[in-house]
Amino acid sequence: QVQLQQSGxxxxxxxxxxxxxxxxxxxxxxxxxxxxxxxxxxxxxxxxWLGRTYYRSKWYNxxxxxxxxxxxxxxxxxxxxxxxxxxxxxxxxxxxxxxAREGYGIDVWGQGxxxxxxx
Amino acid sequence: QAVLTQPSSLxxxxxxxxxxxxxxxxxxxxxxxxxxxxQQKPGSPPQFLLRYxxxxxxxxxxxxxxxxxxxxxxSANAGILLISxxxxxxxxxxxxxxxxxxxxxxxxxxxxxxx
Numbered sequence: 001q002v003q004l005q006q007s008g009x010x011x012x013x014x015x016x017x018x019x020x021x022x023x024x025x026x027x028x029x030x031x032x033x034x035x036x037x038x039x040x041x042x043x044x045x046x047x048x049w050l051g052r053t054y055y056r057s058k059w060y061n062x063x064x065x066x067x068x069x070x071x072x073x074x075x076x077x078x079x080x081x082x083x084x085x086x087x088x089x090x091x092x093x094x095x096x097x098x099x100a101r102e103g104y105g106i107d108v109w110g111q112g113x114x115x116x117x118x119x
Numbered sequence: 120q121a122v123l124t125q126p127s128s129l130x131x132x133x134x135x136x137x138x139x140x141x142x143x144x145x146x147x148x149x150x151x152x153x154x155x156x157x158q159q160k161p162g163s164p165p166q167f168l169l170r171y172x173x174x175x176x177x178x179x180x181x182x183x184x185x186x187x188x189x190x191x192x193x194s195a196n197a198g199i200l201l202i203s204x205x206x207x208x209x210x211x212x213x214x215x216x217x218x219x220x221x222x223x224x225x226x227x228x229x230x231x232x233x234x
């Protein structure tokens with residue numbers, strides 16, 4: 001059974017970098033069949049996909065256009081986890097952030113991390 | 120116009136069936152997409168229910184009862200989540216999702232009330 005455990009700060013100051021990590025159990029970040037996603041949810045924007053990383057003989061990333069200039073998703077094979085970095089945050093980035101596995105669709109979600117952007 | 124449109128709310132009685140729709144923007148054809156459905160209860164992440172592309176290409180989420188099923192209405196350009204034998208525990212928000220233009224796209228969600 002695949003499980004995802006998120007960690008990271010719940011409060012980030014404006015203009016700083018939001019950093020979250022998602023530890024994977026029951027699957028491998030470098031497996032050839034899954035992709036590893038970050039999604040956020042807020043009352044104003046609903047569910048919003050941010051991006052993903054996946055391995056198919058080499059590493060690939062896809063990012064949402066809305067955050068493409070500010071986002072980096074990085075795998076860590078030594079710890080079997082992946083991370084989100086979102087730069088230059090503003091209060092509009094306040095949301096619940098989820099990591100999620102993509103099999104034939106997004107089928108496993110982390111528990112969610114509430115991130116507030118405030119000084 | 121949003122890529123995926125869902126009615127904001129729906130009410131149905133216990134034991135009845137509920138049909139939740141996810142309408143695709145008119146310039147994209149539902150026949151070309153697998154539609155993923157999720158259930159979300161307050162304070163919890165979305166839970167994967169099922170993915171439906173066709174009767175021969177569909178997946179049910181692990182542990183999801185068979186009373187949750189998917190289909191398409193080509194004439195309406197919509198995906199449908201059918202919940203039969205409604206129970207009070209089915210009261211939740213339901214979201215659809217597709218892979219479109221190199222991104223996962225979500226509908227705005229339908230709040231299902233069972234009363």
